[in-house]
Amino acid sequence: MSSLDDLYRRVIMDHYQRPRNKGELDNGDISIELNNPTCGDRISLQMNVEHGMIKDAKFLGEGCSISLASASMMTESVKGLTIDQSLHLVDLFSRMMQGEEIDTEEFPIEDIEALTGVAKFPARIKCATLAWKALEKGVKQ
């Protein structure tokens, strides 16, 4: 089950069981809901943006280990980034999911690297990208 192990690394399980930034912001500037209509996963993401910089981000979600771990890592990554920087990460993440070799060190947290294994499971890529799609939609609002 070695490719499975790649998919379900300890880090992913850790984020799934103890998601970071789970909850709602009292008065978020940006609030987005996104779902994956084919499987029912959903995320609601809230962010505070000041002077073009993401100050805070929180999410609530329903979904599998991959989608929730990815949301947890995404919120951790974007805090303190400018909108442009966050959009760059959205692009990087999507390329990573397409199996492209990318420099994971560009992400502010190293846990992201654990999600590279998802690229080998085409049916699960949508799970991993949901939170990043919500981020993209939110900052483009």
Next chain:
Amino acid sequence: MNPWKKDFPILFQQVNEHPLVYLDSAATSQKPNRVIEQVAAYYQGYNSNVHRGVHTLGTKATDAYEGARDKVQRFIHAKKREEIIFTRGTTTSLNIVARSYALVNCKAGDEILLSPTEHHANLIPWQQVAKQTGAKLIYMPLESDSTILLEKVRPLITNKTKIVAIQHVSNVLGTINPVAELAKLVHEVGGIITVDGAQSVPHMKVDVQELDIDFLAFSGHKMMGPTGIGVLYGKEHLLNAMEPVEFGGEMIDHVDLENATWKELPWKFEGGTPIIAGAIGLGAAIDYLQEIGMDQVEAHDRKLTTYALSKLQEMDGIRIFGPLENRMGAVTFNLDNIHPHDVATVLDSQGIAVRAGHHCCQPLMRLLGETATARASFYLYNDEEDIDQLVKGLQKTKEYFGHVFLG
């Protein structure tokens, strides 16, 4: 080994280095050699358009296409071949009823009675009818095991009820709805019943005259036929009074610059070049099923469902949805603390194909209190061994997640 499995070439392959165990027939069934060969024979030997021209291949294609209609008629015991309309599938068939019958016959204050377990294909068309006509959607109450009780539905059928729209067999729970009784009740108040047979027609004998239903929709791909072909059955007097939904070639009688008249049934509903290869494939699937006998097909599916329910019930940490008896075709469940996508991925790594998600039944998922479930569904080519593999796979899934969780 199961005596029919050998007829399904796709089943003899390795997936992720394990023999394939296909438990997703409620999504789409596999096809026997017979169907694949007859579709190929059409393309290799007599591919032609139907109902036009006089050449030999065209006549052969027309005979085969119309012959498939006769097979469908006999299969569901329709009174006349004119009552069989070929469509793209269940979804298209139900939309034709909604648009061409319901939009015309429903008005504000009328009621459309549905079950909350409906597939989106038998829900959203009615929502649209309700929005456009002012008719009201009324939902049947569900028992704690997700079945409906006729006694509780009876009072909901009144002279306001214009349409009862219900699935014959649930694609999530495998429950069998009392369609004949509902037909009788709604006819007493002057309404009609339209039945989603997507999950019943493949698995059991469905006799539209015995059930006395007004419309029946089903899909070829769920009953061993090709994708892209389905059927709308309707009682002749209803279909005759309905306007076509699609206009163009093949469905017209006389055309001048301002006006046109329609062909008679069934062709007035089959605008454009029809799904010729699909109909031929569906006809071959019906031949295959009828040679085995629908009683035997049903008995086999029920036996497997009962076996699966008993085996899964023996497991710890599993929640099984729906009643524990009188169901067939599908078993839906969740493992505690493991999301069904994760279950399906670990099973897939062992070559076992199940479906995970909302199964196009979001309202039902909400009633069950789940966002998604895992579903194993069975057909003629499955056997007890497949279910034993599933149980083993689920045990491995639990061990695997126990292991990663605890590190």
